[in-house]
Amino acid sequence: MKKMSKTISKSTKQKSRLSVLIVDDNEQITKLISSFLDYSNHDCTVVNDGKEGLELIKTNQYDSIVLDLAMPECDGHQIIKTLQKDDPDQLKKITILTASNINDDAVKKFKELGISGCLQKPVDIDQLLSNITKASS
Amino acid sequence: MIRIKQALFLIFGITSFIIFYIGFLNFLTTQDNEMGLIILIFSGIVSSGTFFATFYIANHLTKPIESLAKRMKEFSENNFISKNSLDDKGISELTALHKNFEDMAQKVGNTLEKEKQLNLKLKEMDKRKTEFMSMISHELKTPIMPIMGYIQLLKKQELMGNLNEKQLDALNEISIASEKLQKLIQDVLMAQKIDLGKLSINKEIVDSKDLLEKTFKAFNPICESKNIDLKMSLGQTSSVYSDSDRISQIFSNLISNAMSFVPKQKGIIELGTKDDNEHITFFVRDNGVGIAKEQQKNIFKKFYQVDTSSTRKKEGSGLGLTICEGIVKTLGGKIWLKSSENKGTTFFFNLPKAKIQVDKIHP
Numbered sequence: 001m002k003k004m005s006k007t008i009s010k011s012t013k014q015k016s017r018l019s020v021l022i023v024d025d026n027e028q029i030t031k032l033i034s035s036f037l038d039y040s041n042h043d044c045t046v047v048n049d050g051k052e053g054l055e056l057i058k059t060n061q062y063d064s065i066v067l068d069l070a071m072p073e074c075d076g077h078q079i080i081k082t083l084q085k086d087d088p089d090q091l092k093k094i095t096i097l098t099a100s101n102i103n104d105d106a107v108k109k110f111k112e113l114g115i116s117g118c119l120q121k122p123v124d125i126d127q128l129l130s131n132i133t134k135a136s137s
Numbered sequence: 138m139i140r141i142k143q144a145l146f147l148i149f150g151i152t153s154f155i156i157f158y159i160g161f162l163n164f165l166t167t168q169d170n171e172m173g174l175i176i177l178i179f180s181g182i183v184s185s186g187t188f189f190a191t192f193y194i195a196n197h198l199t200k201p202i203e204s205l206a207k208r209m210k211e212f213s214e215n216n217f218i219s220k221n222s223l224d225d226k227g228i229s230e231l232t233a234l235h236k237n238f239e240d241m242a243q244k245v246g247n248t249l250e251k252e253k254q255l256n257l258k259l260k261e262m263d264k265r266k267t268e269f270m271s272m273i274s275h276e277l278k279t280p281i282m283p284i285m286g287y288i289q290l291l292k293k294q295e296l297m298g299n300l301n302e303k304q305l306d307a308l309n310e311i312s313i314a315s316e317k318l319q320k321l322i323q324d325v326l327m328a329q330k331i332d333l334g335k336l337s338i339n340k341e342i343v344d345s346k347d348l349l350e351k352t353f354k355a356f357n358p359i360c361e362s363k364n365i366d367l368k369m370s371l372g373q374t375s376s377v378y379s380d381s382d383r384i385s386q387i388f389s390n391l392i393s394n395a396m397s398f399v400p401k402q403k404g405i406i407e408l409g410t411k412d413d414n415e416h417i418t419f420f421v422r423d424n425g426v427g428i429a430k431e432q433q434k435n436i437f438k439k440f441y442q443v444d445t446s447s448t449r450k451k452e453g454s455g456l457g458l459t460i461c462e463g464i465v466k467t468l469g470g471k472i473w474l475k476s477s478e479n480k481g482t483t484f485f486f487n488l489p490k491a492k493i494q495v496d497k498i499h500p
Contacts, residue, residue, distance in 0.1 A: 028283040032290070039296040099278040101326070103337045122282035122319060125289050 018136050019043040021060070023053035023079070024068035024097065029121070033066060036125050037132070050074030054082060057090055063136035064116075065090070066128070069098040084113060091115050095131045097123060141202070142195045149191035153184030160184075194228075201231040205238060212242045216249045267332055274325045281319055288312045324456040328439065331463030336383075338467060343381045345410045345417055346374040352388045353408060360406065365399055370409035375417050377488045383464045384419070384488070387472075390457040391421040391484050398425030398482070416470070416487040427478040436474065437462045461486070 020037055022030050025048050034044040045062070047053045051074040057065060069076035076096065083090045091114040096102075099121040102110075107118045116135035119128060160180025167173035212218045218239065291297055291308055300308065330336045353369045360367040388408070395406045407422040428436060435441045440455040465472040465486045476482035 026279055029279070029286075032283045032286040036286070036290055036296075039290075039293075099275055099282070101275075101330075103335075104339060105337075121278050122285045125286050 017042055018063040018132065019045070019061075020064045020066065020132055020136075021045045021047065021053070021056060021062040022066045023047050023050065023071075023076070024066070025049065025071040026068070029068075029097075033125070033128065036129065040129060042132075050076070050079055054079050057083065058087065062093060064132045065094045065135070066097050066132065067094050069096060069102075070100050080110075080113065080115070088114065093135050095119060095128070095135050097121060097128065141199050145191050145195045145198075149187050153187040153191075156180050156187070157184040197227045198231070201227050201235055205231075205235055208238070208242070212246070217246045218242045267329060270325060271329045271333075274322050274329070277318075277322050281315065281322065284311075284315050285319065288315060324460060327460050328456045328463070331460065331467070336463065336467050338380045338383060340378055340380055342376050343379050343384065344374065344376045345419070346371055348381055348384060349408055349410060349419070352385060352392075355385075356389075356392050360396065363396065363404070364402070365396060365404040365406055368405065368407040370407060372410040373412040374410075375412055375490060377417055377490055379468050379488050383468060387461045387464050387486060388419070388421065390461050394457055394484075395421055395423035395425065395482070399423050400425065414490075416489055418485050418487040420483050420485045422481060422483040424481040427480055428474070428476040428482050429478055433474060433476060437472070 018037075020042055022033050022044065024030050024033075027048055030046040030048060034046050037044045045056065045060075047056055050071040053067070054074060056062075057079070067076045067079060076098070080091065080094070083094075094115045095117040096110060096115060097119050102118060102120070110118050117131040119131060157180050160177045163180075164173040164177040167176075208218050288308060288311055291300065292312075294300060327336075349369060349371060353367065357367050392406060392408075396404075399406060403424075405422075405424045407420075409420050409422070411418040411420065437458050439459045441458075461484075462472050465488075468488055470486055470488040472484065472486040474482055474484045
């Protein structure tokens with residue numbers, strides 16, 4: 001049922017609001033993505049700190065999560081590691097968005113963990129949205 | 138090989154023996170016994186004197202030479218010699234030679250040492266430069282994301298509201314500039330990866346015909362829009378075990394290069410392959426301004442741009458060909474060019490046909 005509604009939302013690019021969490025320490029980037037999601041009629045929660053991000057993932061149910069890797073203190077790798085231990089089901093909702101160079105081996109490793117997608121900054125925002133949608137299904 | 142000692146003893150030993158023998162003969166044959174005795178004693182003294190002198194000279198001659206040879210060896214091995222251990226009592230020319238060699242060795246040694254230090258420093262600086270460049274390009278990626286993102290967002294007028302023509306025009310200019318900036322950052326990062334030997338390669342069986350046709354299709358629209366005639370000449374089709382994405386990157390760089398050098402009217406770019414037993418050679422030929430002989434050897438150097446002030450300013454990072462060369466080398470091939478001024482340039486690159494590919498088709 002859920003899957004079907006997602007397919008519809010994909011094809012019509014309308015409705016079926018997603019609730020999306022964006023974890024990135026760069027405020028400009030979170031603002032960009034949240035604005036775009038907002039205009040595209042999705043609900044968006046923004047957090048600029050890894051630790052808080054992890055808390056939110058644990059306490060709330062999001063449809064899709066956009067995660068930066070390089071963040072001070074608690075970085076994306078740590079979040080992934082913790083989720084892998086505590087709540088591996090969350091991993092498939094994650095789209096990694098990073099400026100770091102990730103080689104093919106790393107991408108493969110993330111895929112094996114079940115992570116939905118791995119994007120490099122700067123990213124085409126339409127592509128990001130389609131990844132976010134894909135991760136929520 | 139004969140040693141100095143042996144030679145000296147041979148010469149002076151025979152000489153002293155002859156002197157003594159003549160004295161002895163004289164003693165036997167002469168009538169004047171007294172005179173014969175004097176000559177005998179005299180020749181005996183002379184010959185034994187010669188003998189001892191030879192011994193002395195030999196010793197003082199060979200010792201410093203041997204020591205000099207030893208120190209030369211020491212110097213050639215370590216670029217450094219230990220302090221003087223020779224006394225001044227020997228043969229003065231040899232002592233001088235010794236001293237001069239020592240001075241020279243010390244000077245050369247110092248210079249070499251300095252050079253070594255300088256080299257280390259340069260290596261360190263080069264490493265830091267590489268790190269700095271990769272840090273900078275990484276830091277540049279972050280701010281360019283909101284720039285490009287908001288440009289894209291603004292263009293979505295259904296979400297952001299309508300823009301008037303002037304605003305759209307301005308937005309387009311920003312868009313073009315940011316895309317160039319983005320390409321530049323990508324190039325720098327790519328060059329860094331190649332420099333650090335971190336270029337990732339995903340090998341698969343690549344069919345030369347497929348690859349060429351894909352490249353042709355990808356570039357035909359932009360060439361058409363610029364009134365450039367893009368041609369394709371398929372040689373014999375063969376396959377290589379290589380990375381098709383990387384090969385496409387090479388083509389993309391070479392074609393972009395060619396596009397900025399062909400004449401505005403009747404520009405022609407031709408893609409093709411050639412085949413020999415061990416390699417498959419791809420080429421990109423243009424009918425552009427060509428590259429002067431003296432510039433050809435520099436063309437693969439980083440940030441080098443052919444000076445075309447007389448014709449047209451070329452834009453770009455100056456990294457395109459460096460990147461091409463780096464990728465080709467990583468893929469085990471070679472890149473080169475043929476060009477004559479005003480007639481055009483052809484860039485060739487070849488890739489080895491892998492013979493062990495069979496077992497890798499089905500991993």
